[in-house]
Amino acid sequence: MESFNTLLEAIEAYRKEGYTEDFNIKKNCLECMDGRYRLYAGDFQIDKHYRFEDNTDPSDQSIIYAISSPNNRIKGILVNAYGIYSDDLASELKDALTVHPGN
Numbered sequence: 001m002e003s004f005n006t007l008l009e010a011i012e013a014y015r016k017e018g019y020t021e022d023f024n025i026k027k028n029c030l031e032c033m034d035g036r037y038r039l040y041a042g043d044f045q046i047d048k049h050y051r052f053e054d055n056t057d058p059s060d061q062s063i064i065y066a067i068s069s070p071n072n073r074i075k076g077i078l079v080n081a082y083g084i085y086s087d088d089l090a091s092e093l094k095d096a097l098t099v100h101p102g103n
Helices: 007-016 091-096
Strands: 030-032 037-039 045-052 062-069 074-081
Touching (some): 007 045
Antiparallel strands (some): 030 037, 045 062, 062 074
């Protein structure tokens, strides 16, 4: 299993593996390239992820996803804090970003 000390270290490692785009969460999709590409729940897969946990400060908890979309030939990363999903986030996207045990 991978181990990173900092978020920057994880970002650099994933970039070296070809995850070059930066994804942003929108209401019902992931967006990259200044909005030119939108990936919906069925359009991407989570290849790997890493959680950063700080037991003393919940605001320092985050997760980095390495995401690919073979049909769109896009690979990138998404960095997110735990539990910040808003109520208006589409359930399909929320489910697609949920990392289940064994993933």
